[in-house]
Amino acid sequence: MAGAGASQLSPRWMPFLSLLAVLCFLATQGLAVKENDFKKCSQSGFCKRNRAYADNAIALGPSWQAPYKISSELASFKDGQFQATILKTIDEQGTTVRLPLTISFLKSGTARVTVDEQRRQEKDIELRHNSQIRKERYNEAEKWAIVGGLEVDTEAKVSHQSETGIKILYGPNLAFEADIKYEPYSIEFKRGGATHIKLNDRGLMNLEHWRPKIEKPTPEKKEGEEGQEENKDETPEPDPTEDESTWWEESFGGNTDTKPRGPESVALDITFFGYEHVYGIPGHTGPLSLKETRGGEGNYAEPYRLYNSDVFEYILDSPMTLYGAIPIIQAQRKDSTVGVFWLNGAETWIDITKAKETKNPLALGGTDNINTRTHWISETGQMDVFVFLGPTPHDITKNYAELTGTTAMPQEFSIAYHQCRWNYVSDDDVKEVDRKMDRYNIPYDVIWLDLEYTDDRRYFTWDSNMFKDPISMGKQLDNHGRKLVTLIDPHIKNVGGYQIADELKSKGLAVKNKDGKDFDGWCWPGSSHWIDAFNPAAVKWWSSLFNYDRFKGTMENTFIWNDMNEPSVFNGPEVTMPKDNIHYGNWEHRDLHNINGMTFHGATYQGLLSRKKGELRRPFVLTRSYFAGSQRFGAMWTGDNQASWEHLGAAFPMIISHGVSGFPFSGADVGGFFGNPEPELLTRWYQAGAFYPFFRAHAHIDSRRREPFLLTEPYRSIVTSALRLRYSLLPAWYTEFYHANQDGSPILRPLFWTHPSEEAGFGIDDQFFVGSTGLLVKPVVEKDKATADIYIPDDEVYYDYFTYKRLPTAKGKRLAVEAPLEAIPLLLRGGHIVPRRDTPRRSSQLMKYDDYTLVVAVGKDDKAEGELYADDGDSFDYEKGQYLHRVFKLEGSTLASTDAEGRNAKSLKEGEWLKRMRSVFVDKVVIVGAPPAWSSKTEAQVESEGKKFSVPLEYHQAGGGKTGFAILKRVGVRIGADWTADFS
Incomplete structure (x- = not known):
């Protein structure tokens, strides 16, 4: 389904929306995404301040004095943990703020660096009417993202210690080293004696400490009057040279965000020494190898933004935010991979620049190296960074998976083909599509129902006029070995007599506004409330709604789709929820915005686990919004794309980026959500989609019907062949999902992951290997293209998958492969054995x-x-x-x-x-x-x-x-x- 950004509403659907909802909708949306509807760094107060802070530090050069140092007398190392206090000097009088620092050296070889702020005093906190805001920095991101891997390595040991710093050996065979400098504070992470990663390399660390809101003195007041004197250690006065304009409130697009805690961003620069290529921080639409963000030819002028948002018809090659956020970056150079995971659920921006470095001759033989410099900026929360020293891509994904979990082992049907559109209009419509797929011998496993199956946008209900007998529909699908997926979103229609809404309100399980009342916003049903899935009681209640006796009309072959869970709020700031809303535990929405979608996804997953006593079946839940750890609950897709060749080409870098960032069960809408693809484009998209881990066709309500059986020949036969190729290879795909479940391995593997010695492949993102199968694929993503130039990364033999012909040896070269419309460029690497099933069937269930x-x-x-x-x-x-x-x-x-x-x-x-x-x-x-x-x-x-x-x-x-x-x-x-x- 479209997010808030469906380009148009068909007249036949207008009666289903209240007039006000329609007006809000049309007032805020257009034919394509409006960049001005979403913030740039200069319009986000904390990002602007921290970029200015960095600009000032860099401009000062060697004269820059970073205001952070470790007090050596408050530093200690014991049982795998270094603990200290960082002192932040905030004025010329030497007033300091104390920032507790903990560096944990984990048994996996990962290092965790956490910087907090000492708890603020009760008397210094401002209380809102009917709501108390938490004093401490948000500290529950770990609760949602981390599931293991935190056992401390007590074998780690000090190799050198002095008044200026400490060096600690850790990791496998004590091969890693953390060199902690006290003044100015920084940490170098070394492997093999060379520095690979340095925190606070350029002194850009900035933790905006808590301060009281001090009204400007009126002309009648004299300096020193009551209320002006404060204890400098506890409530230091703000630096008058700082820009205070966005400290306590901030406006954008007609919405005002109140900030009772004031400024509390965290920022840190992290440098990768000798690494030119960095990957990760999905989701974005640019290339797999991330671009620089400080301008220049071919670069971006804006930082990458992580702020889960309903960005309909998103533009390509952009650092703009999208629907999900996974704050992990890995860096690659020849035979070496390292990475960092920035655990923060608030709005985050990341600047990336690259520069030649000759000052570190020990690192790479004294030659000129490219250093990649990153600058991470989050609005709130602790500074919590995990450092991975590899040395292989597999080491990074494995260690990250130990922390955040692996891909849920999927139901086998879920990795087959899914047929969807907004909307199949009735149960008869669903049955007819099911029959026609069989009539034309086109395999599929799942048919999906979007928004319109419900009774007036009330979730857990059916439109009794159009879906008169959903059980009969479900039984027909079940008899054919097929499943049904229905849409359930987090916004609950605010209308009397709707049992779900009544329970949500009576139980107090909705997200609150800044005044402590149930937040009311606008989404598809019109006036709506949002379930607060951070609340354990809300999760328990939500889970109960999926029981068969509550969600009547569903069966064991019914599964769920979570959309709009960024959350999308049509009349909210940047089409999402106000940051000063309040969640369970009195945390502000700003603290946990990027985690929100994952909590809802997880709550739905729990619901499918407990639909019926004694029924233990694996859930399948698709999500649009996600965070680190969402891979534990199901699949995701890349959102509201367009039926264009450019969007077809952009899908693979996006899917691959998610895979190497720990979320391999991903895909893009085949055919493009918006628009009407020409037959050639749709055919090529099916050929590409046959290699998406999540393989679903989807279309907007105003697009023409485009089920595969509607295609004329030769397109229908070509699409059917692509589908049958996917089905024949399901045993290989399932085996790769098993490996993803075991250790977090990506399923679509780029060349930097499979061939980390082959530098020429580090920037290639339009071809990939399917797991460890040896299948090398480069789908055609350009119009009228009849050949594919496939880069061959090694001197192994390669064969054409379909003809079994051995191809010419071409290590380090591009091999031209014939790719007429009916062909998919697919090679088989020597040295591999691929399992498959060759009997054509109409669903995976029938191949069992x-x-x-x-x-x-x-x-x-x-x-x-x-x-x-x-x-x-x-x-x-x-x-x-x-x-x-x-x-x-x-x-x-x-x-x-x-x-x-x-x-x-x-x-x-x-x-x-x-x-x-x-x-x-x-x-x-x-x-x-x-x-x-x-x-x-x-x-x-x-x-x-x-x-x-x-x-x-x-x-x-x-x-x-x-x-x-x-x-x-x-x-x-x-x-x-x-x-x-x-x-x-």
């Missing part, structure tokens, strides 16, 4: 017990290896050992299958699914790159479970090349059994 095909791509060393992970794709029984995990290896002329974990099948108690898998076999093995000597062979010898037998072998030439491929037919070995095939 089909036999497998193994595609073996012989490497240059005559070896290959691959994996298959499988479970029932539905329950949590895999946590009890109910799964198959096989490793396949080809060495010379022998192919073998063994249990990946060395488990003894005889000792494993088989549940229903494992018992049924006993009748699932390896049907066929394709050996791509089989040597010519095999051309005379007619059979291979197979041994499994105490039996030996011969299997027919056919040899084929591959596209006239010097190599061929062999097919081992009707292998007949159980997929879960050990077996060998001998081709000698």
Whole structure:
């Protein structure tokens, strides 16, 4: 569904919105995103102040005196933690503010640096009418984002200590070092004796301390009168040279934000020494390798912004904020990866600049290196930074996953194809689409219902005129092995007689305004309240609403879509919630804005876990808004894109960026949400979407119907082929999701991740490998394009996936691959084995017990290896050992299958699914790159479970090349059994 920014409203839907809601809607929206509707740094007081602070420090150069130092007598190191007090000098008289510092060295090798501010006194806090604002800085981001990995490494030790600083060795084999300087305060993080990351490198750290609001003296008052004297240690007077205009309130777009706590931003500069490429901080629409933000040709003039917002029809190649925020950056140079995770849920801006550095000859052999300098600025909260020293991309993602969790193991249907639009208008409409997909033999797994299925925008209800029998609809889908997803948003229509709204208000579970009353804003239903999912009682209540006896009309094959959860508020500042709203615990919305969407996503996830007593099925919940840790609850998509070639091309850098930032289950609306794609564009988008981890077509209410069966030939057949390719490879995709679930690995892997030694690949973001499968893909994203130039990062052999033809060796070069409209540029890297299922079916549910095909791509060393992970794709029984995990290896002329974990099948108690898998076999093995000597062979010898037998072998030439491929037919070995095939 569109966010607040649907470009137009069809007249037939106007009666469903109140007049006021429509007027608000049309007054604030247009045909495309208006950049002026969203703040730039100069319009955000704390960003402007901190950028000015940085400009001043840089302009002063060596004469700049950073006002932060550690008091050595207040510093100590014990049991893996360094604790100290940073003293911030705030005036010429030497008045200081005390900032507690804790550096924790974790067993994973990650270092955590936290800077807080001493708790402020009760007498100094301003109380609002009916609401007390929390005195301390927001300190609950950890509660929502972090799930583990915080165990301190007590083996860390001091290597040097003096009055000026301390050096601490930590990490695996004590290979890492933190060099903490006391005055001015800074921390260098070293590996191999060289500095990789430095905090406060340029002295731009700025923590805006709490201060009382002091009214300007009137002419009648004389200096020294009562009320003017304050204890300097507790309530220092503000520096009169500072710009106070946005300290206590700030206006933008006709909205005024009151700030009872005054200015309290945190800012820190972090430098990556010798690193030219940095990635992460999604979501944004620019390239994977992040651009500089201080102007210059090809660069941005604005910092990257993280402030979850409903940015409809977003513009491309921009640092503007989008729907979600994951504040992690990783830096890459040849054979080395490092990163930082900035744990802060408030509005955040990040400046990025790059400069040549020659002052650190030890770092990289004394040559000129590019240093990437970042400047992080958040409106409120603690300064909380996790530092990762790698050294590989996999180390970064693994350590980040230990902290924030991994991708939830998905239901198998959820990684197949989803059919959606705003809106399928009735249950008959849904049934007819379902029938026509079958009539044209087009596979799909899920059909979606957007806003209009509800009774007048009341969630958990059905429009009784158009959806008269949702159970009958659900049963038809279930009989065809398909699922239904319905939209549930966080805004609750404020109208009498609506039970959900009545309960929300009576239980006191809504977000409050600054006066302590239920916040009322405008969204799709008109006047609305918002559930406060930071409140445990609200989560418990919300979860109960998904029970089958409460959300009547839903079944076990019904799942949920959370949209608009930034939150989107049509008449709010920047189309979102006022920052001075109050959440559970008396925290202001400004403190936790970027976390808000994740709490709602998590509450819905909990609801699907508990719909029925005794039913333990994996939830599927799609979200539009997200934060670090959202990957634990489901999938996300990139929001309201457009039906244009440019948006098709922009999708992969966005999806890849999310994957390397810990959220791999992501996708973009196939076909573009807004507009009407031409057949060529729609066809190419399906070919690209077949390689999105989350694969869904979606369209705006005013777009023409574009279900695949409506396409004319040859487009319909080409799209169907792309869908069938996705379905045949579902075993490989599911295996990659298993790895993402285990250690946070991205599913779409850019070249910097797979080939960290190949510097020429660090900036490439239009091609990728699918996990560890060896599948290298470069979908066509340009009009009338009939070739693809694929960069080959190594000297391994590559084959055309479809013809099995061996391609010319091209390490470090771009290989031209033919890509007419009916073709997807897809290569298979030698040395890999890919599992797939080749029997065409209409849904993944119907493939559940089909036999497998193994595609073996012989490497240059005559070896290959691959994996298959499988479970029932539905329950949590895999946590009890109910799964198959096989490793396949080809060495010379022998192919073998063994249990990946060395488990003894005889000792494993088989549940229903494992018992049924006993009748699932390896049907066929394709050996791509089989040597010519095999051309005379007619059979291979197979041994499994105490039996030996011969299997027919056919040899084929591959596209006239010097190599061929062999097919081992009707292998007949159980997929879960050990077996060998001998081709000698």
